[in-house]
Amino acid sequence: MCGIVGLHLREPSLEPRLGELLTAMLGQVVERGPDSAGVAVYGDPRLSPPGRAVVSLLGVTPTEAEAALPGAVAVAADATTVVHGDTDLLTAIQAALPHATVIGSGIDMAVLKGTGNPVELADAFGLSTVTGWQGVGHTRMATESAVTPEGAHPFSVGPGQCLVHNGSFANHATIRRELRARGVEFDSENDSEVGARFIAHQLEQGAELEKALRLLCERFDGFYTLLVSTGDSFAVVRDAIACKPALVAETDAWVAMASEYRALDVLPGIEHARIFEPEPEEVYVWRR
Amino acid sequence: MATLIDLAETPVRDLNQALHEAPVASWRVLNPRGAHAVACGIRGNFTVDIEGHVGYYCAGMNQQATVTVHGNAGTGVAENMMSGTVRVRGNASQSAGATAHGGLLVIDGDASARCGISMKGVDIVVGGSVGHMSAFMGQAGRLVVCGDAGDALGDSLYEARIYVRGTVKSLGADCVEKEMSAEHLAELAELLKAAERDEDPADFRRYGSARQLYHFKVDNTTAY
Numbered sequence: 001m002c003g004i005v006g007l008h009l010r011e012p013s014l015e016p017r018l019g020e021l022l023t024a025m026l027g028q029v030v031e032r033g034p035d036s037a038g039v040a041v042y043g044d045p046r047l048s049p050p051g052r053a054v055v056s057l058l059g060v061t062p063t064e065a066e067a068a069l070p071g072a073v074a075v076a077a078d079a080t081t082v083v084h085g086d087t088d089l090l091t092a093i094q095a096a097l098p099h100a101t102v103i104g105s106g107i108d109m110a111v112l113k114g115t116g117n118p119v120e121l122a123d124a125f126g127l128s129t130v131t132g133w134q135g136v137g138h139t140r141m142a143t144e145s146a147v148t149p150e151g152a153h154p155f156s157v158g159p160g161q162c163l164v165h166n167g168s169f170a171n172h173a174t175i176r177r178e179l180r181a182r183g184v185e186f187d188s189e190n191d192s193e194v195g196a197r198f199i200a201h202q203l204e205q206g207a208e209l210e211k212a213l214r215l216l217c218e219r220f221d222g223f224y225t226l227l228v229s230t231g232d233s234f235a236v237v238r239d240a241i242a243c244k245p246a247l248v249a250e251t252d253a254w255v256a257m258a259s260e261y262r263a264l265d266v267l268p269g270i271e272h273a274r275i276f277e278p279e280p281e282e283v284y285v286w287r288r
Numbered sequence: 289m290a291t292l293i294d295l296a297e298t299p300v301r302d303l304n305q306a307l308h309e310a311p312v313a314s315w316r317v318l319n320p321r322g323a324h325a326v327a328c329g330i331r332g333n334f335t336v337d338i339e340g341h342v343g344y345y346c347a348g349m350n351q352q353a354t355v356t357v358h359g360n361a362g363t364g365v366a367e368n369m370m371s372g373t374v375r376v377r378g379n380a381s382q383s384a385g386a387t388a389h390g391g392l393l394v395i396d397g398d399a400s401a402r403c404g405i406s407m408k409g410v411d412i413v414v415g416g417s418v419g420h421m422s423a424f425m426g427q428a429g430r431l432v433v434c435g436d437a438g439d440a441l442g443d444s445l446y447e448a449r450i451y452v453r454g455t456v457k458s459l460g461a462d463c464v465e466k467e468m469s470a471e472h473l474a475e476l477a478e479l480l481k482a483a484e485r486d487e488d489p490a491d492f493r494r495y496g497s498a499r500q501l502y503h504f505k506v507d508n509t510t511a512y
Binding site for chain 1: 321322323341343344360362363379381382400401419420
């Protein structure tokens with residue numbers, strides 16, 4: 001199974017409510033993925049202050065991080081430590097904290113992951129008080145690899161990029177080998193990470209997000225509904241069979257995507273939203 | 289006067305229990321808010337009006353009752369229905385009417401992928417369009433589509449009859465267009481009437497099984 005929720009706000013007056021709305025949405029897809037969860041939030045001033053580089057980490061405590069990184073500020077969120085600092089923060093972390101796992105980096109985005117009940121995790125993340133312009137969330141029912149914070153979604157492997165996945169890729173081992181041969185490094189044996197690395201690789205080579213997702217459809221076998229976000233975009237794509245559910249709802253104030261309608265029903269103005277199921281192998285992108 | 293049940297206050301399990309135990313003439317269900325399994329496994333000559341969008345498997349296994357969803361329905365609405373009528377005023381998600389043996393399922397809007405998958409005798413009338421692989425492995429019953437059909441319509445079809453008014457993106461394996469005789473026009477007119485639709489049966493085309501997949505062909509032995 002696995003549950004996906006995502007919210008891209010168009011109406012700035014809703015930004016103070018991003019975390020509250022995302023928490024409510026996540027709470028509706030717990031049964032789809034009760035073993036772990038993760039979220040990515042864009043634009044929260046506490047986690048990602050303007051002008052600061054932000055790196056989300058597993059395997060280090062905030063105290064350790066601040067001691068190893070002069071001038072950096074670390075915030076704890078369950079298993080995750082979110083650090084913000086100068087523009088060269090990621091390089092500094094790789095040098096000073098080589099044992100830490102980077103689960104997200106960018107200038108505007110924090111990634112929070114953990115294992116356990118998604119509602120309890122949202123509470124541990126302090127998600128309901130988070131603000132910002134975009135957020136994605138995932139509840140995981142593990143099929144391909146172990147239940148660990150590293151294996152939870154979102155997979156964020158490029159600057160400001162996130163991928164959440166419902167489904168399973170069949171040919172991920174082949175594509176992982178090909179990407180490794182091109183110098184791409186992997187953190188896990190997880191199939192969804194391969195999708196995220198593939199997209200990040202295409203974007204790095206200069207592809208637009210639409211093109212990267214179309215290439216993913218051509219190259220990947222298996223079942224997938226994907227929600228992909230970047231520093232300015234929110235995108236949805238499904239495989240040709242489209243058996244993994246997806247619903248999009250859109251109003252003048254927001255665009256939202258979820259695995260099930262009940263997660264959209266919590267949003268303000270849902271009664272007037274345009275609601276539709278994304279067509280198979282069609283790439284949908286909304287930009288800020 | 290309908291018996292009112294508000295799902296904002298009453299759990300779905302209690303609603304279904306009430307529908308199973310004391311089937312009064314009419315029920316009205318408020319605030320479904322995408323809940324799964326609303327009005328599942330009910331049996332009896334009564335009506336249930338659901339005021340809003342429902343989640344998965346609404347009115348699944350229905351026998352005799354008339355269930356109306358005044359909104360959209362999630363995956364598998366009226367799956368395995370035996371008899372009665374289920375009507376969705378909005379759109380339905382994938383696998384609407386899956387494996388249903390009898391009764392009438394009407395979807396006023398669109399139905400997405402695999403509408404009528406493995407249908408076993410149900411009649412389905414869709415006012416809008418259907419997604420890919422609709423009537424996949426359909427064994428009996430009729431599927432009427434007033435709009436368009438997606439890819440691979442009627443793939444691996446056994447004996448269900450399919451009527452489509454608009455375009456068919458592609459036909460699935462062993463599904464072919466068939467002649468529309470007076471008998472078919474008459475049955476289609478009856479189905480449209482039952483669904484309270486005013487389309488002209490003459491505007492539809494009929495599709496069915498070419499019956500080429502029924503028996504294994506010895507020439508294909510080497511293919512496996």
